[in-house]
Amino acid sequence: MMLRFFLSIKTFLWLAGLSIVVFLAGSLYIPQNLDIFSEINEMPLFGWLNKNSDYLDKIYWIYILILLMGLMSVNMLVCTVDAIIKKTRLRGLVRVLSPQIIHISILIVLLGHGISALTGYKEDVTLKPGNLYRVRGFTIRLDDIEFFKRPDQSSTTWRIHISIDDKPHIIEVGRPSFYKGVGFFAKSAYRKRKKAIIGLVNDPGAGWEVAGAVLFVIGAVGIFYTKIGKEE
Amino acid sequence: MINAPWILAFIALYSLSLTGDRKGRNLFIAGLLLHVGYMVYRGLYLGWVPVTERHDILLIMGLIVAGGFFYLNKRIPLNMLLDTLPLFVILLCFFAVFQIRMDSIEPYMESKWFYMHIVFLIIGYAFFILSSVAGISYLRGKALTHETLQYRLALFGWLFFSFSLIGGSFWFYYTYGSYWLWTAKELWITIVWFYYGFYLHGRQVKALSGRVSVVLGVAGFPVLIFAYLGVMPIIGSPWTQF
Numbered sequence: 001m002m003l004r005f006f007l008s009i010k011t012f013l014w015l016a017g018l019s020i021v022v023f024l025a026g027s028l029y030i031p032q033n034l035d036i037f038s039e040i041n042e043m044p045l046f047g048w049l050n051k052n053s054d055y056l057d058k059i060y061w062i063y064i065l066i067l068l069m070g071l072m073s074v075n076m077l078v079c080t081v082d083a084i085i086k087k088t089r090l091r092g093l094v095r096v097l098s099p100q101i102i103h104i105s106i107l108i109v110l111l112g113h114g115i116s117a118l119t120g121y122k123e124d125v126t127l128k129p130g131n132l133y134r135v136r137g138f139t140i141r142l143d144d145i146e147f148f149k150r151p152d153q154s155s156t157t158w159r160i161h162i163s164i165d166d167k168p169h170i171i172e173v174g175r176p177s178f179y180k181g182v183g184f185f186a187k188s189a190y191r192k193r194k195k196a197i198i199g200l201v202n203d204p205g206a207g208w209e210v211a212g213a214v215l216f217v218i219g220a221v222g223i224f225y226t227k228i229g230k231e232e
Numbered sequence: 233m234i235n236a237p238w239i240l241a242f243i244a245l246y247s248l249s250l251t252g253d254r255k256g257r258n259l260f261i262a263g264l265l266l267h268v269g270y271m272v273y274r275g276l277y278l279g280w281v282p283v284t285e286r287h288d289i290l291l292i293m294g295l296i297v298a299g300g301f302f303y304l305n306k307r308i309p310l311n312m313l314l315d316t317l318p319l320f321v322i323l324l325c326f327f328a329v330f331q332i333r334m335d336s337i338e339p340y341m342e343s344k345w346f347y348m349h350i351v352f353l354i355i356g357y358a359f360f361i362l363s364s365v366a367g368i369s370y371l372r373g374k375a376l377t378h379e380t381l382q383y384r385l386a387l388f389g390w391l392f393f394s395f396s397l398i399g400g401s402f403w404f405y406y407t408y409g410s411y412w413l414w415t416a417k418e419l420w421i422t423i424v425w426f427y428y429g430f431y432l433h434g435r436q437v438k439a440l441s442g443r444v445s446v447v448l449g450v451a452g453f454p455v456l457i458f459a460y461l462g463v464m465p466i467i468g469s470p471w472t473q474f
Contacts (some may be wrong), residue, residue, distance in 0.1 A: 009436055016430045023423045027416040031468040040414045111263035113412070122409070150342075157339035173339040174407045185409040209411060213398045220391045227384060 006078040022068065033058045037222050042124055045117035052220045073110055076103050098222030105215035112208025120178045121202040122185060135200060136182060137166045145189050145196050158189035160196050171198070236329060239291070242266040243325050243333040246298070246318040252311035260318060264298045267325075271295060277335075283350045284341055286461075287331040294324035296358035297365075304362065307381055308369045314366050320361050320453075327461060340407050348399030352392050357460070359389030360428065360452055367450040371443070372391075379442070382449050383435060390428045397425065416467045427455050 005011055013221050031039045040048050047060075052059055080103040087096040111132035125133050127142035134140075143161040150157065159172045162184065169177040171186040178184070245263030249256040274282040282288035282409060298321045304313055340346075363385035370378035401411035412418065431448045434440035440448065458466075 023419045027419040154336035174343045200408040
């Protein structure tokens with residue numbers, strides 16, 4: 001009975017349809033409750049959910065979404081295994097396997113997302129030149145902030161010089177530095193107040209995300225290969 | 233200063249092509265050439281591939297949709313195609329006219345992942361729009377090949393759109409340390425992805441096959457346009473950079 005439920009494409013359609021409705025509700029909740037949601041992107045999801053458990057009436061939709069994603073993952077896994085067992089005996093292995101590779105890649109991405117949401121670490125630190133900050137067993141010091149303009153840009157960008165355990169690192173927008181599994185990101189800098197916001201991120205699910213992305217591309221290439229030029 | 237008249241000129245040519253005959257085809261191609269010329273001009277003026285702001289993104293999207301004419305023309309009758317396809321191109325160009333031009337690259341755009349994100353987004357959206365054109369042709373003529381064509385184009389669109397999300401995740405991770413954000417904008421991007429996932433799978437279920445499936449596919453157009461242009465001004469999406 002349970003297996004039949006998860007083997008059905010109708011189950012997927014119901015779950016996907018409900019997810020769309022919940023995403024839509026979430027897109028309305030966030031802008032209307034900025035005071036509650038202001039930190040959601042600055043810490044791992046489950047930590048944020050714990051911290052804001054008093055606002056269940058505003059954040060309940062995230063729990064529904066997690067449940068839907070969980071059910072959809074089981075649905076996708078069961079259907080994928082079933083398709084691989086039943087259809088790999090057929091001719092045209094690439095045609096049969098490519099969509100299943102895509103399903104598996106999505107499962108891996110969701111797994112990575114879950115790992116990061118559960119066990120990840122995120123923190124934004126505001127430092128001025130000379131300030132020290134101790135975190136996760138090492139010390140960061142902000143040495144200097146440079147402001148400059150690239151020839152084709154109208155906006156000023158910044159380069160932040162930091163020392164991590166006395167080893168010099170330079171971080172810029174889009175050019176983070178990594179040390180002992182933690183990423184250091186040059187999020188923002190203020191020329192007048194001479195301070196910088198450095199994002200510290202440990203993302204244990206990132207490897208899974210990358211693996212999922214690579215697998216997705218492989219599956220997609222398989223679909224392009226089997227679909228292009230064979231339409232009529 | 234020449235931007236708006238130039239765009240209005242090819243919008244006018246696309247509009248005149250709606251007659252649906254051979255003359256219409258020539259007018260459409262003339263509009264397309266003027267459109268290509270404008271994008272080349274924008275590239276030369278900016279000094280880089282013009283994909284860093286909405287004005288250009290919408291116009292390139294329109295250009296790819298317009299270019300799809302040559303592919304669809306072999307599969308959909310000319311009069312049917314010229315009744316529909318130019319309307320989508322006109323709409324995209326029309327939206328583009330009202331976007332404020334920045335003519336600069338912001339620091340956070342300096343990434344190959346950003347370009348991958350944008351280029352695949354444009355291609356994905358263009359394929360979704362072309363699938364709507366095929367869907368409308370099915371609704372008007374009931375040719376089964378048009379329904380298959382709609383599905384195929386939406387499938388390719390969904391794959392390209394997914395590539396765009398992958399590129400966007402890498403770009404955002406390297407820039408801000410996070411590959412996903414809880415913002416109204418990101419939630420709507422996910423809605424588009426789920427919506428087309430729903431359409432692609434729904435076709436296999438009897439209750440959603442045939443005409444219902446085709447209407448679902450065509451209805452994807454307002455969903456994706458709202459996700460791209462409507463979320464920020466109507467719902468609001470603080471913390472969204474782009």
